[in-house]
Amino acid sequence: MNLPFSDDRIELCGNTDVFFDRCRRLLECSDMLVQLEIRGHSVAVWGRGLTASDYADGRLHVQGQIAAVEFDGGL
Amino acid sequence: MRAEISFSAEGTALTAFRDALRQANVRCRHQVVKNGVFYAAVPPQQFCTVRALAERHGIALTVLKKRGLRFHLLPYRKRFGILPGLLLGALLLYWSSAYVRSIEIYGNETVSDAEVLTALESLGISRGTPIREIAFTASERRMRLAIGEIDWIAMRHVGGRLIVEMTENRAAPEMYDDHVPTNVTAAYDAQITSVSVLGGQAVCKRGDVVRKGDLLISGAVTDSRGTQRFYHGDGIVTGVYQADFEQEQPFVTELAVSGEAKTAQLLEVFGRRFSLSPGFSPPAGDFVYTEESHPLTLLGHTLPFTRIACQYTQRQTALTVWSEEEAVGLLRESAARWEQNFHSGDRILARSESISRSDLGISLKFHYVFEGVIGKTSEIFVKLS
Numbered sequence A: 001m002n003l004p005f006s007d008d009r010i011e012l013c014g015n016t017d018v019f020f021d022r023c024r025r026l027l028e029c030s031d032m033l034v035q036l037e038i039r040g041h042s043v044a045v046w047g048r049g050l051t052a053s054d055y056a057d058g059r060l061h062v063q064g065q066i067a068a069v070e071f072d073g074g075l
Numbered sequence B: 001m002r003a004e005i006s007f008s009a010e011g012t013a014l015t016a017f018r019d020a021l022r023q024a025n026v027r028c029r030h031q032v033v034k035n036g037v038f039y040a041a042v043p044p045q046q047f048c049t050v051r052a053l054a055e056r057h058g059i060a061l062t063v064l065k066k067r068g069l070r071f072h073l074l075p076y077r078k079r080f081g082i083l084p085g086l087l088l089g090a091l092l093l094y095w096s097s098a099y100v101r102s103i104e105i106y107g108n109e110t111v112s113d114a115e116v117l118t119a120l121e122s123l124g125i126s127r128g129t130p131i132r133e134i135a136f137t138a139s140e141r142r143m144r145l146a147i148g149e150i151d152w153i154a155m156r157h158v159g160g161r162l163i164v165e166m167t168e169n170r171a172a173p174e175m176y177d178d179h180v181p182t183n184v185t186a187a188y189d190a191q192i193t194s195v196s197v198l199g200g201q202a203v204c205k206r207g208d209v210v211r212k213g214d215l216l217i218s219g220a221v222t223d224s225r226g227t228q229r230f231y232h233g234d235g236i237v238t239g240v241y242q243a244d245f246e247q248e249q250p251f252v253t254e255l256a257v258s259g260e261a262k263t264a265q266l267l268e269v270f271g272r273r274f275s276l277s278p279g280f281s282p283p284a285g286d287f288v289y290t291e292e293s294h295p296l297t298l299l300g301h302t303l304p305f306t307r308i309a310c311q312y313t314q315r316q317t318a319l320t321v322w323s324e325e326e327a328v329g330l331l332r333e334s335a336a337r338w339e340q341n342f343h344s345g346d347r348i349l350a351r352s353e354s355i356s357r358s359d360l361g362i363s364l365k366f367h368y369v370f371e372g373v374i375g376k377t378s379e380i381f382v383k384l385s
Helices: B014-023 B044-056 B069-076 B082-098 B113-122 B136-146 B324-342
Strands: A010-013 A017-020 A025-029 A033-038 A041-054 A060-071 B004-010 B029-034 B037-042 B060-067 B102-106 B150-158 B161-168 B182-186 B190-199 B215-218 B220-222 B228-230 B234-250 B252-269 B272-275 B287-298 B301-321 B347-357 B361-373 B375-379
Touching: A010 A060, A025 A041, A025 B014, A025 B029, B004 B014, B004 B044, B014 B037, B014 B044, B037 B044, B044 B060, B102 B113, B113 B136, B113 B161, B136 B150, B182 B234, B190 B215, B215 B234, B234 B324, B234 B375, B252 B287, B324 B347, B324 B361
Parallel strands: B102 B161
Antiparallel strands: A010 A017, A017 A060, A025 A033, A033 A041, A041 A060, A041 B029, B004 B037, B004 B060, B029 B037, B150 B161, B182 B215, B182 B375, B190 B234, B220 B228, B234 B361, B252 B272, B252 B301, B287 B301, B347 B361
């Protein structure tokens, strides 16, 4: 089981924007699901009309109508 | 507007391509995968990296849209006239608002436009003067000194238009001084038909015959005790009097006539004039010069250019020969004008004319009998103690 990660910041603004401080890989990027990898953890953002934008130093911005954020495949 | 190139990428190694983009620190915006096609937008300076990575991973790259000012301007990069045109337009705009293009005068009634323009010119303000050189407040003060009739004046400029607004002095009506001791005397030899005394004492009555200069109404009245007092003698005395009008009309006269007229065209730009009629020379000798200004317009807007039509009309004299009838006609016209000018308020009781001819011309003598005002006011110069 992966260890929890607490140093990386994930910021959720309402249900339209999520900002990730450090994203290693973008695993999936469809308008319904954006899945990424942070320190060996998989984070999935579910929603509608999702797009992902890269910024410097591995930062990532996911935009769209966000329905759920899941860590490591959810429960 | 941020410059951006939107693209789509297709291929089998899409995930590896996306990873490579992240590792190369390419700032990919609006990433989304739809139906196995990856869509994103990158800054133009990073698009070369994207292309190189796409080639390396066997990805087919399609540019969908280019956004940004540079992509809008790119098609015009070989239009070499744009920059000079913009510079020329800016220069024209500067010129048209930095120099006096036209002078508009408002509020003048008795003072003519020409008078105001001449006064402005004496202050160094005319068409073509740089606006920054005009000291508005000082010029307003000096204009009030230059033209005494100006009560208030304000000068301002709107672009290249110099607007001069003014109000004029309203002169108080002249006071009627009825305290000055005066007499009323006869202006003609006449027989009096009516006397109406408003002040003083009448010394004549209806039916009297008076000579020119005789006293009609006296302002110096002596009472029963022998004390003399002075009044403002005033009144209307009418009478029947005679007057003559005599004039001679030669059969041959030298009249001024207009000779050859030449027109030249000028173009005025910011007060400077350029000839549009090359090789033009004004007529020799004396001539009358007139000019008409026609401001040029474009789509209803007045441009700072004026076409000036200058007309030079030669002054010449011509000998005119009059027939006897024409000469008499001219003399009768003169007599009619004399009647209108000097005896318009009088009634003509009788008029007779006598014509005398000579080799050189005709002399016409009109003899009139008028009935009208014969009294005129004359001041009494006395030392009052």
